[in-house]
Amino acid sequence: VSTWINGRSRTTIDHRDRGLQYGDGVFETMRVRHRRIRLLDYHMERLYEGCRRLKIAAPNQAMLRRELVSRAAERADAVLKLIVTRGIGPRGYRPSGQERCTRVISRHALPGDRAGSMLEPKRVRMCDTRIGMNPALAGLKTLNRLESVVARGEWRDVHVWEGLMRDVEGNVVCGTLSNFFIRRGSFLMTPMLDRCGIAGVMRRWVLEQARSLGLRTLEGRLRWEEFGGAEEAFMTNAVAGIVSVAVIQQGADRVEFKHGETADRLRARLELL
Amino acid sequence: VSTWINGRSRTTIDHRDRGLQYGDGVFETMRVRHRRIRLLDYHMERLYEGCRRLKIAAPNQAMLRRELVSRAAERADAVLKLIVTRGIGPRGYRPSGQERCTRVISRHALPGDRAGSMLEPKRVRMCDTRIGMNPALAGLKTLNRLESVVARGEWRDVHVWEGLMRDVEGNVVCGTLSNFFIRRGSFLMTPMLDRCGIAGVMRRWVLEQARSLGLRTLEGRLRWEEFGGAEEAFMTNAVAGIVSVAVIQQGADRVEFKHGETADRLRARLELL
Numbered sequence: 001v002s003t004w005i006n007g008r009s010r011t012t013i014d015h016r017d018r019g020l021q022y023g024d025g026v027f028e029t030m031r032v033r034h035r036r037i038r039l040l041d042y043h044m045e046r047l048y049e050g051c052r053r054l055k056i057a058a059p060n061q062a063m064l065r066r067e068l069v070s071r072a073a074e075r076a077d078a079v080l081k082l083i084v085t086r087g088i089g090p091r092g093y094r095p096s097g098q099e100r101c102t103r104v105i106s107r108h109a110l111p112g113d114r115a116g117s118m119l120e121p122k123r124v125r126m127c128d129t130r131i132g133m134n135p136a137l138a139g140l141k142t143l144n145r146l147e148s149v150v151a152r153g154e155w156r157d158v159h160v161w162e163g164l165m166r167d168v169e170g171n172v173v174c175g176t177l178s179n180f181f182i183r184r185g186s187f188l189m190t191p192m193l194d195r196c197g198i199a200g201v202m203r204r205w206v207l208e209q210a211r212s213l214g215l216r217t218l219e220g221r222l223r224w225e226e227f228g229g230a231e232e233a234f235m236t237n238a239v240a241g242i243v244s245v246a247v248i249q250q251g252a253d254r255v256e257f258k259h260g261e262t263a264d265r266l267r268a269r270l271e272l273l
Numbered sequence: 274v275s276t277w278i279n280g281r282s283r284t285t286i287d288h289r290d291r292g293l294q295y296g297d298g299v300f301e302t303m304r305v306r307h308r309r310i311r312l313l314d315y316h317m318e319r320l321y322e323g324c325r326r327l328k329i330a331a332p333n334q335a336m337l338r339r340e341l342v343s344r345a346a347e348r349a350d351a352v353l354k355l356i357v358t359r360g361i362g363p364r365g366y367r368p369s370g371q372e373r374c375t376r377v378i379s380r381h382a383l384p385g386d387r388a389g390s391m392l393e394p395k396r397v398r399m400c401d402t403r404i405g406m407n408p409a410l411a412g413l414k415t416l417n418r419l420e421s422v423v424a425r426g427e428w429r430d431v432h433v434w435e436g437l438m439r440d441v442e443g444n445v446v447c448g449t450l451s452n453f454f455i456r457r458g459s460f461l462m463t464p465m466l467d468r469c470g471i472a473g474v475m476r477r478w479v480l481e482q483a484r485s486l487g488l489r490t491l492e493g494r495l496r497w498e499e500f501g502g503a504e505e506a507f508m509t510n511a512v513a514g515i516v517s518v519a520v521i522q523q524g525a526d527r528v529e530f531k532h533g534e535t536a537d538r539l540r541a542r543l544e545l546l
Contacts, residue, residue, distance in 0.1 A: 003288055012285035013293060015276055015377050020286065020356070022418035023296030054419070055426060081364065083293070091354065091381050093418065093425035093449055104288050108364050132405025132469065133441045136423050144417035145295035145366065146327070150409050152366035153328060168406045168468070176366055195441070196405065 003106045007067060017102055019085030022093065023143040025102075026050035028201075030068070031239045032078040032107075037068060038273055039238060042201035047084060050140045055095065056086045059103050071107055079108040079239055083143065111239065119267075121246035121260070122161035124175070124235070126224065127151040131165045131173050131196045139199040152176045162235055164248065167196055171221045178237040179203035182222070182230035183262050188215040189230075191222050202236035206266060213265055224250060232260035242266045276379045280340060290375055292358030295366065296416035298375075299323035301474075303341070304512045305351040305380075310341060311546055312511060315474035320357060323413045328368065329359045332376050344380055352381040352512055356416065384512065392540075394519035394533070395434035397448070397508070399497065400424040404438045404446050404469045412472040425449045435508055437521065440469055444494045451510040452476035455495070455503035456535050461488040462503075464495050475509035479539060486538055497523060505533035515539045 003011050018024035028043045037043070044065065051058035064082075072080060087099035129151035137144070151165050162175040173191050174180055179200040181190045188210050193199050210217045227233070233245040244260040276284050291297035301316045310316070317338065324331035337355075345353060360372035402424035410417070424438050435448040446464050447453055452473040454463045461483050466472050483490045500506070506518040517533040 001289070005288065011288055013288050015278065015284055015286050015356075015379065016274070017293070018422075020290070020293045020358075020377075020416070022422050023416050024419060024422050054423065079364070083288075085293075091352070091379075092384070093421045095422065095426055104293075106288065106364075111365070129409050130407060132407035132410075134403060134405035134420060135441075136402050137405075137419060142419055143293070143296055144419045146297060146410060146415055146417045147407060148366045149291075149295050149297050149368065150327065153368055168408075 001106055001108055003104065004067070004071070005104050006102060013102060013104065014088050016088045017085055018087060018089050018095075018099065019083065019102060019143055023145075024054070024095075025056065025083060025085030025143045026054065026141055027081060027083040027143060028141065029238055030080040030082070031241075032072045032075055032080055035073045035076055037072045037080060039201045039205060040065070040068065042204055043082075043238070046141065046199065046201060047082070050142065051084060051101075053140060054086070054142070056084065057099065057101055059084060059101055064103065067105065071105055075107065077110050079110060081106045081108065085143070118240055118243055121244040121257070122235075123159055124162050124164055124245050124248045125155060125160050126248065126250035127154055127163040127165050127176070129154060129165060130168050133167055133195040135195055138196050139193045141198050148176045161243065166224075171223060173197040174200075175235050178235040178240070178243070180222075180233070180235050181206065182227065182233045183215070183260075184230050186215050187218055188262065189218045189220065189222060192219045200236055201238050202241065206236055206242070209266060209269060213262065215262065227255040231258055232262055233257045234260055234263040234266075241270050274379055274381055276377065277340070277344070278377050279375060286375060286377065287361050289361045290358055291360065291362050291368075291372065292356065292375060292416055296418075297327075297368075298329065298356060298358030298416045299327065299414055300354060300356045300416060301414065302511055303353040303355070304514075305345045305348055305353055308346045308349055310345045310353060312474045312478060313338070313341065315477055316511070319414065319472065319474060320355070323415065324357065324374075326413060327359070327415070329357065330372065330374055332357060332374055337376065340378065344378055348380065350383050352383060354379045354381065358416070391513055391516055394517040394530070395508075396432055397518050397521045398428060398433050398436050399521065399523035400427055400436040400438045400449070402427060402438060403441050406440055406468040408468055411469050412466045414471050421449045434516065444496060446470040447473075448508050451508040451513070451516070453495075453506070453508050454479065455500065455506045456488070456533075457503050459488055460491055461535065462491045462493065462495060465492045473509055474511050475514065479509055479515070482539060482542060486535065488535065500528040504531055505535055506530045507533055507536040507539075514543050
């Protein structure tokens with residue numbers, strides 16, 4: 001891992017940083033391919049939207065972009081993680097409004113795939129851990145990720161790639177580290193993220209591609225009971241891209257999906273980015 | 274501020290610490306009076322309960338207790354904050370199970386009271402920011418505190434001491450940094466924390482005192498509409514103790530409360546601790 005904090009090669013942060021104290025910040029996890037950041041504009045837009053909604057004084061955008069581009073250019077393939085916290089503040093939840101943000105950029109090797117090639121359809125499980133509904137934070141990729149940590153801690157079977165999480169009303173929202181899509185005929189459906197969940201950059205890209213693939217998109221409430229009628233299911237994130245789902249298990253129940261032609265076409269397009 | 278990290282006088286933590294990356298940890302904020310930590314046993318019980326539920330390998334209890342007691346003994350009055358994170362881990366939500374926890378102890382001066390003496394009844398507002406329901410984390414004082422940060426950011430009026438937060442169904446849960454009680458006759462009511470909210474150590478102490486004050490306790494769902502019938506209201510936390518509420522405002526609406534005799538009696542008992 002190589003790390004830069006506020007532009008300098010460093011590995012430690014002040015314990016008073018509100019990122020540690022309260023999870024008061026946002027992050028992006030980006031895929032570097034051919035020395036370039038895939039979907040960089042989308043990452044930047046989400047990051048700045050998060051800072052705006054949380055009233056975090058964001059880093060200068062041109063400067064941050066230059067820094068990310070130059071860190072990406074040093075590796076053919078990598079993962080870049082960017083954390084932006086509100087910065088150091090006195091004890092107490094209330095931001096003073098005078099904080100200067102902290103930015104942490106870390107560069108990692110691509111994850112080894114414990115569950116086989118990402119081109120193989122994957123096994124997915126339904127998690128018991130629920131996602132709390134909070135419209136004020138919905139869609140944002142904040143540093144408050146304990147729900148994902150607890151959900152991801154539910155299983156150790158390396159053949160299960162991902163877990164699907166539901167809100168307290170039982171609606172499917174997203175995976176622990178991905179977004180979820182099902183296709184029925186020409187309808188591509190994904191959960192609405194107005195009350196909870198993270199609006200992934202790859203999810204956005206898929207929704208934007210759909211029309212030119214002859215698909216109509218539907219963002220709504222989606223339940224386990226509705227999976228049976230779907231022809232294909234896939235999950236998305238910025239690092240893994242488009243990952244087809246072979247089967248979703250919930251205890252003794254399971255729903256299987258056919259080979260995913262939409263996922264194939266999306267992957268082919270993603271290769272061209 | 275004086276700070277000790279894993280027992281050494283230090284001020285920085287590794288950026289890979291899961292406390293920063295995911296808010297993967299818990300904390301306690303303790304009041305030092307007469308060189309001793311008030312309600313230390315309750316703080317320790319909540320901390321270890323949090324570690325147990327999150328499967329964080331907790332610090333040795335005897336060692337931690339010795340350390341806290343010795344930091345407290347160096348000041349007549351202070352606030353001690355203890356953070357325990359899961360520790361440093363590789364990128365990814367799933368804990369390896371091999372992490373060694375990080376403990377951060379910081380000692381602070383008592384907060385200046387921006388809204389006058391803590392013995393004066395306080396003004397409280399209803400917050401717009403809602404608390405997400407999450408039974409897996411309910412009651413715990415985790416490092417995922419963005420909801421409190423956003424709620425506390427709603428007002429700047431120094432005469433408003435605290436804000437009350439509701440869950441997405443509109444039930445009152447707790448303040449941004451305190452728990453909430455109302456009394457009607459001999460019934461002392463406080464919100465149930467089975468779905469969200471933090472179970473404060475001072476809340477626990479109040480519930481345990483109630484019987485010997487001739488009060489019956491009721492933990493349930495509590496709504497704004499029910500405040501009108503109450504004779505007194507107060508809020509509690511480990512540092513401020515028992516704080517009487519004079520008025521709660523919601524937009525143009527307001528509910529006023531009489532002078533709080535139960536709060537007075539609780540404060541008198543707290544003085545003896």
